Amino acid sequence: MSTxxxxxxxxxxxxxxxxxxxxxxxxxxxxxxxxxxxxxSIKQGEFVYVVGPSGAGKSTFIKMMYREEMPTKGTxxxxxxxxxxxxxxxxxxxxxxxxxVFQDFKLLPTLTIFENVAFAMEVIEEHPDHIKKRVxxxxxxxGLKQKARMLPSELSGGEQQRVSIARSIVxxxxxxxxxxxxxxxxxxxxxxxxxxxxxxxxNGTTLVMATHNRxxxxxxxxxxxxxxxxxxxxxxxxGDYGYES
Amino acid sequence: MAMKANTLRRHVRESFKSxxxxxxxxxxxxxxxxxxxxxxxxxxxxxxxxxxxAKSIEEDVEIRVHIDVAASDEEQKALQSQIEKLKEVESxxxxxxxxxxxxxxxxxxxxxxxxxLFEQDNPLNxxxxxxxxxxxDTMKAAEQIEKMKFAxxxxxxxxxxxxxxxxxxxxxxxxxxxxxxxxxTAMFLISNTIKITIFARRKEIEIMxxxxxxxxxxxxxxxxxxxxxxxxxSIIPIIVVGTxxxxxxxxxxxxxxxxxxxxxxxxxxxxxISGLLILLGALIGIWGSLMSVRKFLKV
Numbered sequence: 037m038s039t040x041x042x043x044x045x046x047x048x049x050x051x052x053x054x055x056x057x058x059x060x061x062x063x064x065x066x067x068x069x070x071x072x073x074x075x076x077s078i079k080q081g082e083f084v085y086v087v088g089p090s091g092a093g094k095s096t097f098i099k100m101m102y103r104e105e106m107p108t109k110g111t112x113x114x115x116x117x118x119x120x121x122x123x124x125x126x127x128x129x130x131x132x133x134x135x136x137v138f139q140d141f142k143l144l145p146t147l148t149i150f151e152n153v154a155f156a157m158e159v160i161e162e163h164p165d166h167i168k169k170r171v172x173x174x175x176x177x178x179g180l181k182q183k184a185r186m187l188p189s190e191l192s193g194g195e196q197q198r199v200s201i202a203r204s205i206v207x208x209x210x211x212x213x214x215x216x217x218x219x220x221x222x223x224x225x226x227x228x229x230x231x232x233x234x235x236x237x238x239n240g241t242t243l244v245m246a247t248h249n250r251x252x253x254x255x256x257x258x259x260x261x262x263x264x265x266x267x268x269x270x271x272x273x274x275g276d277y278g279y280e281s
Numbered sequence: 282m283a284m285k286a287n288t289l290r291r292h293v294r295e296s297f298k299s300x301x302x303x304x305x306x307x308x309x310x311x312x313x314x315x316x317x318x319x320x321x322x323x324x325x326x327x328x329x330x331x332x333x334x335a336k337s338i339e340e341d342v343e344i345r346v347h348i349d350v351a352a353s354d355e356e357q358k359a360l361q362s363q364i365e366k367l368k369e370v371e372s373x374x375x376x377x378x379x380x381x382x383x384x385x386x387x388x389x390x391x392x393x394x395x396x397x398l399f400e401q402d403n404p405l406n407x408x409x410x411x412x413x414x415x416x417x418d419t420m421k422a423a424e425q426i427e428k429m430k431f432a433x434x435x436x437x438x439x440x441x442x443x444x445x446x447x448x449x450x451x452x453x454x455x456x457x458x459x460x461x462x463x464x465x466t467a468m469f470l471i472s473n474t475i476k477i478t479i480f481a482r483r484k485e486i487e488i489m490x491x492x493x494x495x496x497x498x499x500x501x502x503x504x505x506x507x508x509x510x511x512x513x514x515s516i517i518p519i520i521v522v523g524t525x526x527x528x529x530x531x532x533x534x535x536x537x538x539x540x541x542x543x544x545x546x547x548x549x550x551x552x553x554i555s556g557l558l559i560l561l562g563a564l565i566g567i568w569g570s571l572m573s574v575r576k577f578l579k580v
Contacts, residue, residue: 102491104491125495125496128490128494128495129492129493130493130498131490131492131493132493133490134493136491142487142488142491144485144488145485146302155488155489155492156492156493158288158291159489159492159493159494159498160492160493160494161285161287161498162287163287164287203492205333207493248389
């Protein structure tokens with residue numbers, strides 16, 4: 037991958053709505069309102085940054101997409117499926133269409149890199165031969181083919197995040213959701229992670245990324261959705277990070 | 282939903298791996314199962330033997346119907362078929378008065394000699410010996426027979442029979458309550474120990490859910506783990522109960538020889554007990570682990 041990729045222009049044909057929220061409210065049992073009437077639609081193939089101060093509701097916004105949290109009011113549609121009407125036993129099917137990447141990687145420390153990624157395929161009962169082939173494929177994509185047999189603890193933070201990205205895309209999800217994926221990484225490593233996200237998005241996967249990283253948002257231009265106090269305060273195509281400090 | 286062989290293999294592999302990883306927890310859980318099953322096993326052996334004694338006492342209970350001397354042969358036959366028609370009755374055996382006298386003489390031993398005089402002019406009645414299908418129906422059947430014509434006297438050891446039935450039924454119920462109580466204690470012990478191992482693995486469960494594992498898929502390794510724990514826990518109790526019973530049976534049978542108390546034979550009794558312990562171990566283990574994983578499966 038060359039650095040020119042970083043400034044890759046967004047000449048993509050966008051598809052139908054992948055994520056749609058309509059008047060979504062979320063009030064936690066402790067009284068905190070994390071979503072206060074959010075309406076938004078994200079098309080297939082889009083790359084969206086979600087920015088905003090800590091505690092503004094970014095995580096809740098993202099968690100509602102993969103049904104980790106349910107809205108108190110309002111509708112959420114993912115790839116045409118109404119999450120409210122989704123039966124609990126169908127939630128796994130939804131999750132298989134969505135890859136999730138976290139700030140803290142969420143890798144299993146006792147499993148090797150290969151096993152950590154393969155895990156996501158075993159869970160959906162893929163054939164072992166297929167698993168082996170596909171896992172090596174995605175590990176190559178994130179540049180970790182050589183470290184497949186190592187344990188997460190033997191890898192650097194950036195490498196661990198690449199493993200978690202590999203796991204999120206191994207089942208070819210339609211959407212990848214990342215919650216502060218560069219939050220624990222130094223700037224240089226963060227750029228490497230972004231390269232991989234760009235690559236994933238270029239292949240047509242919708243990408244939603246909550247971030248605090250001003251440099252990245254300002255350098256690699258994409259749609260920016262700003263959330264404050266549970267409301268969308270700004271939604272710009274090719275926007276800026278926008279906050280001072 | 283049919284599971285693929287590969288998936289099942291994965292679950293089995295995972296369940297063994299997890300046992301290995303949580304060695305001490307496994308030891309604690311297996312110990313809990315072992316102790317419970319040991320208690321249950323010993324208790325069961327005692328209870329089954331007591332039950333057997335009670336049953337043999339109960340089975341000895343019979344109703345003796347004295348046939349009125351005035352009854353003709355036809356009337357006697359009518360009485361017999363009338364008794365046989367009762368739904369509680371299993372069999373009716375005719376015992377002529379000569380036989381009754383012989384029995385009386387033998388049962389009295391030396392003193393019985395004096396009664397041989399009566400052989401000329403037997404004052405006893407002919408008797409129908411009635412057995413009921415279920416010993417506890419004795420009283421009910423006797424009551425009905427009493428009302429019949431030509432049944433001059435109906436005897437079944439009134440008073441003492443009722444007492445025996447009461448004692449055996451109370452004994453059985455207490456035993457059952459104790460066994461059930463023991464089993465529940467064990468289940469909670471196991472569910473708690475496994476809960477600790479699962480607590481350590483909640484991250485794994487969380488990730489499984491995030492990548493789209495169904496609850497069933499997540500449960501399987503835990504289900505198997507519980508099964509292994511239960512089976513492992515039943516080994517020592519089976520050996521201990523089996524060996525102890527083998528020697529105790531040999532020793533006690535000798536002591537009890539000639540007595541009406543009879544112990545259950547080693548085979549097939551101990552095999553049945555072993556089967557029961559294996560089954561209980563498996564059930565306790567599975568139940569315990571599924572109970573503890575349940576909490577972590579909520580979305």
